[in-house]
Amino acid sequence: MAHHQRSGRADTRTTTLTETFGRLVPHLRPIMARLVLGGLCALLASVVALTIPRVLGWLVNTVLTGEGAASAVWLGVAIVALLGAFEALLIWLRRVFVISPTAGIETSLRLNLFRHLQQLPVAFHDRWGSGQLLSRSMGDLSLLRRWMAFGSIMLVVSSLTVIAGLAFMFSSSWILALIYLAGAIPITIRAFKFRTVFRDASRLSQDQAGDLATTVEEAVHGIRVIKAFGRGREALDGFHAQAQKLRDTEIHKARTLAGFMALVVALPEVTLGLGLFTGLWLTADGQLLVGDLAAFFATAAFLAGHVEGIGMLLGMTLTTKTALDRHYEVIDSPATITSPDHPRVPENPAGHLVMRDVSFTYPDAPGAANVVDGLDLEVRPGETMALVGGTGSGKSTLLHLVPRLYEATGGAVELDGLDVREYDVEALRTAIAVAFEDSILFSSSVRENVLLGARPQPGRTADDQLAEALDVAQAQFVHDLPDGVETLIGEEGLSLSGGQRQRLALARAIAAKPRLLVLDDPLSALDVRTEEAVTARLRSVLEGTSTLIVAHRPSTVMLADRVALMEHGRIKDVGTHSELLARSAHYRFVIAAGDEPPSVEEVLDTEDTATEGDPA
């Protein structure tokens, strides 16, 4: 179970480094000046760092050996102290320049991602685990910040330092410098292979980390099932296997980096060894001055740290690149369900729903038969229409098409004479309220959950709206909760009973006061008594509000003016309950089935069923 993961990731096109980082440019432009200043500080700081030892040597040699006055000592001390303070100041400034703008970019990308995710269609979220999305929002972006604030700058500084150092080496001895430079050739060749392997490994590890987070999330949300079946061990085994895979990837990644770093550190030094050999020989031969030889090696020793740094930073850059790729993968998923440029407003908002030849297929099941297949249906203003059909016949799918949670792939869904695609999405969803079959609740208070979609109404307080909705949904139980309507109801409302959850979800839909109510099997978890009470109250509310309600039981059907019978994604028949009972065998089968569909007389004759004690 748990180890069987899919992150829903799209086919990952490999992008080049410049392509990926190029997309950052618009974000970087406004802070470019600060980044450059930060880089200059870093550069200057390393120049000062280089200077201090020289100044020390010079001071001791000239000032102290000169007149030998106490004032000279004080002067030297002052110079060194000032330089030292200057270096510290530069280091401090570097951070001041880059930290807050890069953290700003990190946060704005994070917010942007969240905003985009909220816009992405439900179909997208069906495929992506929240852990996977979360890892893109948190880990990946903080990696980016670090790279921008530290990695990129140090990469530039170190590269410049190495170039300057090389120039210095050439001035000491071009032969030795050439030997040293020759070491760069195998490293460069190796770097290409390293790039591919390391990039793939870091991508894999990021994806696996995301999947692992998804597993954690699922194991917590599904803990009741795991406990009910005592499958803790299997869940742990699955997690273990997955975590082990991540560890292996991480170690593989580290080994790749380790191999490369070993080369980056050892090879320049090996060529230096050859350089030492040659240098000594050249010096002995009189072609090279001892001072130049010493200077050459002093520079080389100084460069060693920077060369190592470049190697590390290269790894960091690749990791950041894959992180950024993952980020853009989500950002590039198109938000397909958006408002049109010129949304229209219906002339006569009465809650009149018409579906014409509507078809729908889930995007992850292309080629399969349509789930909704050329369906026609009309809900007249103020009418309550029940939708009846077998398990999996496409009822819930159809309901999702109305508020554009999914987009019909064919035909037209019209509300009050306008295609739903012509509405502003928000306006459309204001006109429609849904109670989902799995009552989706949030871990906030009862009040917040119920008033989630409610708009302020003239002359009525939020409390009135809340009280009315709770009353209709027969959710008076909330007043017995420890803090009444302010009680926090736990994650997904799981500290409530099933029927209590369902009534809150119903109350939420009612509180939204829509033109069209869409209720997906809203009474399934209620006992007959409560169902009756809700139905009675609901009937008065539904008066005047168009309603589409999925029903599995005759009792729910009773609410409806008319019933639509759905089978294989189509509406097979529309009529009143008794009409359908009379003329549709399939309807009798679905709504009142026995082993054999009972005859109309049997079903209608309550006296009979009572005496036989077999009402089904």
Add this chain to the structure above:
Amino acid sequence: MSGMSGVAGEDNIELGADDRRRVRRRSLRLLKTLAGPIRGRLAGTALLVLVSAGARATLPLLVAWAIDSMLPRVIDGDLAALGFVGGAYVATAITAGGLLGVYTWAAANVSQAMLLDLRLRVFRHTQLLSLEFHETYTSGRVISRQTSDLETLRELLDQGISQLVSGIAFVLFTAISMFILDWKTALVVVGAAVPIAIIFRWYQVRSELVYRESRVFSARVITTFVETMTGIRAVKAFRREAAGDEKYTDVAHEYRDNTLRSISLFGILQPVLMLIGNLTVAAVLLVGGFRVLDGSLAVGALIGLLLTAKRVFQPIEAIAMFYNSFQAATAALEKVSGLLEERPTVVEPARPQPLPAAEGAVEFKRAVFGYGDGPVVMEEFDLTIPAGQTVAVVGQTGAGKSTLAKLIARFYDLTAGELTLDGVDLRDLSQDDLRRAVVMVTQEAFLFSGSVADNIALGRPEATREEIVLAARAVGAHEFIESLPEGYDTDVNKRGGRVSAGQRQLISFARAFLADPRVLILDEATSSLDIPSERLVQQALERLLGERTALIIAHRLSTVEIADRVLVVHDGRIVEDGSPSELIAAGGRFTSLHQAWRDSLT
């Protein structure tokens, strides 16, 4: 005692002295237990770091040695010396580089081993914790403990070992060589320890708070994120995008400001350390300079001392970096160790009473139950369900039916009284025995991402494909599963979103069918099914139940019909108890329920 045991007070940032000490200790203890099992490898890695760093430190010495003592010999025509010194340099270089590679890899091994260990501990522990805990703690926090908190530990471990070991070794080595060169100057350098200690202390106090805060804020960001994504349908349908945005912006900004604070803290520590180092060098120059003036120190020696003094402070920066990640990691481990400290309220007995083959007789004696510290939900009651009986439980919503069921499945323990299975108290049964005997299909049909077959196999992991198909057939799920794009191997997506609500219930039911327990509890397992499917399930049930004990919660009369006995639960009490026909005749609640059912059918 303090209010900080377990995850209580997790969001507090300023702690009292006692609490602070306690959580710090707890956090460090966790770090120690993680390092314990791999002590040897840690030491080995440290050794590799030492040798590699030593080799690298030798390289410039080799050059100096070559120029000072080998060059004259080479000039004298001693070519062997030339080869020797070149060879020594190359060999040292290869050693340094090679070992660097090895320790990078070894450090990753060590760090990954500790991470894996901790991951498993946290996962296992959260699974052990009772539902009561999860109801309030929320998955977002668990995820944040498992992801971003662990990430800080990983940062510490990945770089930390080499930073710390090479840093300390270098400081010690240079400091000792200074004492050998000139102890008076060395004392000046040692004097720098005082301001360094002060700044570190300053940093310790502040960074502890900032990092503690950082864990709280990042958990907030994560929780908001996860909850929004989990409930995305409702978010969209009720147009909460803007409100969600606002909330997320708030928490994300809070988190950013905290990140800035933590970085700026380090941004002060680092330059101040550098300043102290540089000023110490100036102090050495001051002291040394006057000694040169009065002739007690040679100029050449002073240069050497100055350069060494400068070098002493180079690795301090690496040590500071280590300390920074250390502070971040301990703050995270404070939270993780708090989670690990939570004790499950439902615990497995230390010495379980074996029950290899249960009969399935369930008995409540003077049982009382309330969730947590909340009000009593089930008032004192006695209930005996003999093995093999099929009991239907009916009652109004919120009456306590699921509660009764969850008690038998031991999701919660009784507040008072006794609950036994075949005469053995549930609290004395091992988890394995209990789960083999009792299985519950919960009201929420939860599917895991993965194939249909995997989800059914959850009932019995070792089941073959044939058995899985058989179970699916038995509950009437086979047809629709076959019609899915990849049949039994179709991925049902997260939370089973790929299949319809009724189909989810059928799969959950097949799962229970496959588990084949002695005591089966069905909590409204057919509420989302159409009537024909419900019929099929009932027929399957009748076959399955046979001599099994069953507790069936249902609002539908058809389900009650197959029961031998009916319990009517009202307001946390069992108010009626008897066979269906008895209760219909009795003229109580069940009679009127029955009447209502009948009416509802027309």
